[in-house]
Amino acid sequence: MTISNPTPLRLYLIRHGETEWSLSGQHTGVKDIPLTARGEAEARELAQRLRDIPFAHVLTSPLKRARRTCELAALNPTPEIEPDLVEWNYGDYEGQRSEEILQTQPGWNIFHDGGPNGENPTQVSDRADRLIARLRTLKGNVALFTHGHFGRVMAVRWIGIPVATGQHFQLDTASLSKFGYDPHHRKVPVIMMWNSNSPAGFESRTTRAIDRWENEGGEIPDQPQQLSDCKLP
16 A cells, blocks of 8 residues: 555445345355346445545455455555455354344354354454554555455454444445544544445335335334434535
């Protein structure tokens, strides 16, 4: 990595688009699965959101779902593969849903317990810290194409809090988050924006969730809670 821009460091963390397993709720760590057609459409929407941002560096996880999202986002300069952006290794729990794991391991939580024969929270935290230390030597806008659980670890470690708190940070597919520093306290790292989705992407995810709920016998409330999306400054 090289310093190529004199402006302050800003990290744009981007989760990959939808996959079959992100849609079904299966834990997807090192399993290298592709985007769905909708996931590719989500990635193209990201291109519209990011096109006016001058990036000094574009880094992506080596897994194809992140690399394809990065490719479709069509950013400059040429993307670099960053192995430390890979998803949490779930080990024996790869491909399983949380409800399946909880049947045999009551109380299990990836942020506390990790995955057997995969990565534990300390290992993932150390990986994020290692990457963050390198990123802090850069300047300018840096795009990071990564994954759901590791993206949450990056967020909490950027602001110096324990990995376990990552369980409280929702991170949707094809979402955009932004990390930087407090302009009045330039050594204080902050999360400037979190889990921002395009209106089209948010609507499609909400519609699919409602469809699944209705198909499973749910009922739509008369006055659903109004949700608003974060906007990119």
